[in-house]
Amino acid sequence: xxxxxxxxxxxxxxxxxxxxxxxxxxxxxxxxxxxxxxxxxxxxxxxxxxxxxxxxxxxxxxxxxxxxxxxxxxxxxxxxxxxxxxxxxxxxxxxxxxxxxxxxxxxxxxxxxxxxxxxxxxxxxxxxxxxxxxxxxxxxxxxxxxxxxxxxxxxxxxxxxxxxxxxxxxxxxxxxxxxxxxxxxxxxxxxxxxxxxxxxxxxxxxxxxxxxxxxxxxxxxxxxxxxxxxxxxxxxxxxxxxxxxxxxxxxxxxxxxxxxxxxxxxxxxxxxxxxxxxxxxxxxxxxxxxxxxxxxxxxxxxxxxxxxxxxxxxxxxxxxxxxxxxxxxxxxxxxxxxxxxxxxxxxxxxxxxxxxxxxxxxxxxxxxxxxxxxxxxxxxxxxxxxxxxxxxxxxxxxxxxxxxxxxxxxxxxxxxxxxxxxxxxxxxxxxxxxxxxxxxxxxxxxxxxxxxxxxxxxxxxxxxxxxxxxxx
Numbered sequence: 001x002x003x004x005x006x007x008x009x010x011x012x013x014x015x016x017x018x019x020x021x022x023x024x025x026x027x028x029x030x031x032x033x034x035x036x037x038x039x040x041x042x043x044x045x046x047x048x049x050x051x052x053x054x055x056x057x058x059x060x061x062x063x064x065x066x067x068x069x070x071x072x073x074x075x076x077x078x079x080x081x082x083x084x085x086x087x088x089x090x091x092x093x094x095x096x097x098x099x100x101x102x103x104x105x106x107x108x109x110x111x112x113x114x115x116x117x118x119x120x121x122x123x124x125x126x127x128x129x130x131x132x133x134x135x136x137x138x139x140x141x142x143x144x145x146x147x148x149x150x151x152x153x154x155x156x157x158x159x160x161x162x163x164x165x166x167x168x169x170x171x172x173x174x175x176x177x178x179x180x181x182x183x184x185x186x187x188x189x190x191x192x193x194x195x196x197x198x199x200x201x202x203x204x205x206x207x208x209x210x211x212x213x214x215x216x217x218x219x220x221x222x223x224x225x226x227x228x229x230x231x232x233x234x235x236x237x238x239x240x241x242x243x244x245x246x247x248x249x250x251x252x253x254x255x256x257x258x259x260x261x262x263x264x265x266x267x268x269x270x271x272x273x274x275x276x277x278x279x280x281x282x283x284x285x286x287x288x289x290x291x292x293x294x295x296x297x298x299x300x301x302x303x304x305x306x307x308x309x310x311x312x313x314x315x316x317x318x319x320x321x322x323x324x325x326x327x328x329x330x331x332x333x334x335x336x337x338x339x340x341x342x343x344x345x346x347x348x349x350x351x352x353x354x355x356x357x358x359x360x361x362x363x364x365x366x367x368x369x370x371x372x373x374x375x376x377x378x379x380x381x382x383x384x385x386x387x388x389x390x391x392x393x394x395x396x397x398x399x400x401x402x403x404x405x406x407x408x409x410x411x412x413x414x415x416x417x418x419x420x421x422x423x424x425x426x427x428x429x430x431x432x433x434x435x436x437x438x439x440x441x442x443x444x445x446x447x448x449x450x451x452x453x454x455x456x457x458x459x460x461x462x463x464x465x466x467x468x469x470x471x472x
Contacts, residue, residue, distance in 0.1 A: 043178035052441030054404025064333030082108030142413025180322030224306030405439035
């Protein structure tokens with residue numbers, strides 16, 4: 001008999017020889033059903049070197065690349081130069097996406113801006129609800145990114161690298177801090193599609209755990225219909241019986257783990273337990289009966305309709321239940337044409353919901369401990385594409401942050417007069433990640449994992465700086 005045959009355990013023999021056979025496990029499940037449920041995940045950081053202002057993150061991803069020029073970056077000079085040639089001094093030798101080599105014409109903002117918030121910050125008039133909470137928001141109008149096409153740009157924004165296979169932000173955060181949720185994943189993803197219908201795919205690799213253990217990967221919940229497939233048991237299968245089966249399977253897995261030391265076996269055990277716990281917790285999570293009409297009116301949503309607004313309400317409920325990282329993707333921001341109507345549709349879908357999320361968290365005393373980030377994967381060109389749209393652009397974009405550790409009512413940095421390139425207090429994606437980790441109490445340049453002989457970090461090997469002037 002070789003070593004593999006010797007180490008193999010027959011399921012019948014194991015269950016027959018152990019005191020915790022199926023009958024014993026079933027009896028234990030009836031006596032103490034919570035003993036079969038998952039425990040909160042512990043992180044690998046024994047202590048936090050920095051004060052922890054934020055306990056959790058809600059990341060609002062505007063997938064497709066929202067135009068900063070029709071949202072939060074006021075450019076009256078661009079309006080003056082509408083339909084005139086773009087200054088060659090700005091664009092010569094610069095990387096463009098689909099406009100490379102074409103005649104470049106200035107394209108003025110398609111909607112008026114007006115002063116809003118306590119400081120009279122000019123933002124697009126299509127966003128009055130966000131304007132009403134600008135006192136809680138820090139606008140970053142000097143964000144840049146390295147990527148200029150959708151998938152690598154999402155990858156860079158999520159992982160700090162354009163190369164697939166790196167851990168996402170949510171995975172890094174839950175790996176470091178763990179989760180306070182016993183019966184829900186520590187990292188949850190929700191997606192929604194707007195009226196424009198440009199349903200560009202969002203690949204699951206965007207919330208992958210990469211080279212971290214796979215139990216830290218994001219778990220996608222569906223905002224419409226069954227949130228998780230196969231959530232209910234087949235007819236004739238009771239929760240007690242299923243719990244007994246899972247417990248028995250995990251005993252076998254634990255025995256195999258002791259023999260092999262494979263971290264993915266420990267992940268398998270944890271995921272069996274989490275799946276069992278979610279069968280009880282998810283129906284309650286999705287049941288909005290406890291949300292009164294005042295809350296539903298605040299968000300302007302119909303629970304369970306799969307909209308961005310409904311997902312924002314669900315994000316607040318997930319945050320209340322201890323989920324560490326919640327990422328919402330709202331698609332259909334890729335306005336190569338029809339940006340005027342496209343932005344109008346997007347504003348109708350997100351403006352009220354973003355305000356409601358901030359207001360709801362604030363009313364519940366949770367905003368100070370919840371970091372909210374609003375971002376796309378890149379910005380859009382101040383030059384026209386096809387006469388009515390804007391091309392991808394990575395030299396200037398707007399990101400905003402609110403809540404845990406962030407100073408509200410301010411604007412950080414600026415782009416030039418035409419919104420082509422960031423020129424003041426230029427911010428990189430690595431700086432954004434470093435600032436997020438700082439708010440969570442993690443020192444970004446000391447938070448690493450050995451991978452292929454190197455100290456891999458979310459903030460990469462390039463210099464990253466915490467945006468200290470936006471912190472409270």
